[in-house]
Amino acid sequence: MRERLVEGSREAHKKWFSQFSANDIDVLTSIGLDCGADHQFFKQEILNIFDALRNRKLKKHPCLYHRFVNRYLDLTPEHIRAQVDRKLLIEDQYYCAWFFNRQMFIFDYLIARDGFESKTSKHTWLLWSPLIDNNSPEDCYKFQNKLFHVSDLNFEKLAIEHWGQPRRGCRCGLIALTESKAKAKQQEYHGNLNGK
Ligand SMILES: [Zn+2]
Structure with a gap:
């Protein structure tokens, strides 16, 4: 793929x-x-x-x-193109960057999903990785440390929602992980949540 x-x-x-x-x-x-x-x-x-x-x-x-x-x-797909502020695209690199970040997010998702469906890859878990700084929109925060199995329909729903309209400053990415890595991450985050 x-x-x-x-x-x-x-x-x-x-x-x-x-x-x-x-x-x-x-x-x-x-x-x-x-x-x-x-x-x-x-x-x-x-x-x-x-x-x-x-x-x-x-x-x-x-x-x-x-x-x-x-x-x-x-x-970019037509429904996205219809919403573009061309002036902002030219002037603001955070706005401009959203478009390639969106595509690379989908790129990584398609590869991981195909690897799972064709059983050719063990990287079947996805770590949603937002880049968080002063420019990040509020909406990206909730995806910090969120893990999804690649077949999780809820993931697709959330991704479609999140990438439905240009969001200046959003630099969310995906990291594909093996199940054991994903479990270790889950533990790490769970531990953090409990203050361990
Ligand atoms: Zn985001």
């Missing part, structure tokens, strides 16, 4: 990037941007586009910059 997701994204990114003219490519190369699809650590196109959007020099080429913004949005 991981390979399928990565390869699909790699091909899509290559195809999108190939639409730039030779002139555009020259400009992009001069500011340190290349396609990146063949890079060893390529994972998901949305990460490459996010990096490009943070390239200050790209902003000086508004025409090119907006093509990257459009691509970033094209990589």
Whole structure:
């Protein structure tokens, strides 16, 4: 599954990037941007586009910059796109980051679920891992140290709710764990809860 997701994204990114003219490519190369699809650590196109959007020099080429913004949005589902505040997306990196965090959360979930269903992976537990700081929305706090089995329908429900609309500052992620690791975590958190 991981390979399928990565390869699909790699091909899509290559195809999108190939639409730039030779002139555009020259400009992009001069500011340190290349396609990146063949890079060893390529994972998901949305990460490459996010990096490009943070390239200050790209902003000086508004025409090119907006093509990257459009691509970033094209990589999110329609119901999300309909709610986007484009101005905020351009100005606020916490808001902008939400979109790739959402996709990577789903990416990690799909891989873990597939591993469970096809019995090819023992990482069948998910640790919901919010990054908590001054920028985190209230709603992320409740997921701290929360463990779910990958087949838990309640997890899917909560995830759909949590990722249903852009939330500035939310940087929730998922960590897939084996059952023994998950049990150890549970114990650790339970212990903490009891002040042990
Ligand atoms: Zn969150």
